[in-house]
Amino acid sequence: MKTWLDAWPVFRQLTGNDPLGRGTAARSKATEQVVSRTATADHVAKSVCPFCAVGCAQKVYVEDGRITQIEGDPDSPVNRGRLCPKGAASKQLVTSPTRVTKVRYRRPYGTEWEDLELDTAMEMIADRVLEARRKGWQEEDGPPGNRHRVNRTMGIASLGGATLDNEENYLMKKLYSAMGAIQIENQARI
Ligand code: SF4
Numbered sequence: 001m002k003t004w005l006d007a008w009p010v011f012r013q014l015t016g017n018d019p020l021g022r023g024t025a026a027r028s029k030a031t032e033q034v035v036s037r038t039a040t041a042d043h044v045a046k047s048v049c050p051f052c053a054v055g056c057a058q059k060v061y062v063e064d065g066r067i068t069q070i071e072g073d074p075d076s077p078v079n080r081g082r083l084c085p086k087g088a089a090s091k092q093l094v095t096s097p098t099r100v101t102k103v104r105y106r107r108p109y110g111t112e113w114e115d116l117e118l119d120t121a122m123e124m125i126a127d128r129v130l131e132a133r134r135k136g137w138q139e140e141d142g143p144p145g146n147r148h149r150v151n152r153t154m155g156i157a158s159l160g161g162a163t164l165d166n167e168e169n170y171l172m173k174k175l176y177s178a179m180g181a182i183q184i185e186n187q188a189r190i
Pocket residue numbers: 049050051052053054055056079082083084085086087088
């Protein structure tokens with residue numbers, strides 16, 4: 001018969017069949033009611049962590065169209081089910097309440113951020129890119145008498161972020177090179 005002592009983990013550990021207190025002795029009622037987020041998922045998508053060049057494989061658990069958990073994929077020879085703290089927190093890239101979902105703009109000398117329509121922002125970016133390209137354009141380089149043609153712009157540089165994937169980096173390199181930029185880098189060299 002169970003007594004009030006059975007609610008005490010140390011009692012269960014000393015009198016039950018879990019002498020190391022790593023199983024049933026340590027389980028509380030609250031623990032019994034906990035259900036893993038992976039257990040209720042209705043879909044699991046395989047993906048790759050976007051944060052660095054290691055390329056750890058991930059399992060993305062989805063429930064009712066929303067990501068509920070991201071874990072390392074045990075099938076991957078790269079990470080064998082593990083993720084570092086950045087990869088383990090990558091769910092927040094999508095679900096964080098602090099995620100910015102609108103275009104934010106602070107005008108020159110402005111002190112406040114304002115929302116912009118995406119179309120407006122794209123037009124502004126295009127105007128600035130064209131102007132920077134034109135202003136920084138170099139047709140030739142070298143000392144007088146030894147000039148050679150370069151046809152490049154020094155007005156545009158790109159520093160990509162670690163969350164860009166291979167395909168995005170490929171397209172960015174093509175785009176910037178086509179515009180004549182030569183200063184093209186990516187931060188993900190860790
Ligand atoms: S950030 Fe971490 S989890 Fe993501 S690919 Fe790199 S090592 Fe793997």
